Amino acid sequence: MTLTRFAGMILLWTAIILTLSAAGCNKERVVESTEYVHDIQYIQSPPDTIIVRDTVFHSDSVVVNTRDTIRITDTLRIVSVIHDTIRVINTVYDTVRVTSVVHDTVLKTQCTPSQQLAVDAMISQSDPLILDFLLQQVGENDGWVFHLSPSQMDITQVSSTVWDIYSLVDYWSSDFSGYYQIEMLWRLTYTGGDASNPNNWTMTDAPASPRYRPGINPSLKTIAPQPIKPSMKE
16 A cells, blocks of 8 residues: 555656646747857068079170281292303395285266156155145144155256146045145256255245146145045144
């Protein structure tokens, strides 16, 4: 009976303790935490001593010009003893005879005035006048100038040294695309000397005639299919 009662008391007290324990847990909490505290401390220490060593290589080039004067004196003695006996005997017998006889015969001839030479002188002296006339009339003179042959000209012999010559001159442009005709009447007079030289003739205006105009004039009977008009120079 006593053990039963003692066991009941233990169970009772155990129940009470458990009840109180449960009630107390609802009122208190146990919190465990871990904290780390770091302190940073700055310590000023004296400056360090730094030693820097540089290695420098320096080289210089020195050019020294040295001039030396060297004098060399040689003593040269040459002794030559020559004993030569030379005898030269030259006997020359030359007889030279040169006989030159030159006979030059120079024959100088000059032409006498004729109709052909009068025509040649007229053409030679009139060509510069024709070129100037063409430049004034048609504005060009770099084309082709054609004279008639003496058989096609109207030539009158006034005397043995004077001829009146009428002729036509055909002018074609350089590319033969245009044509212009000139007529002229001149009196050629032989002045002396070689008649084949045009400078020994004088050319003047022939006397007017019912058929021809003296000097240089545009032709009145141009028959070319493509004439160059005088207004072309404008």
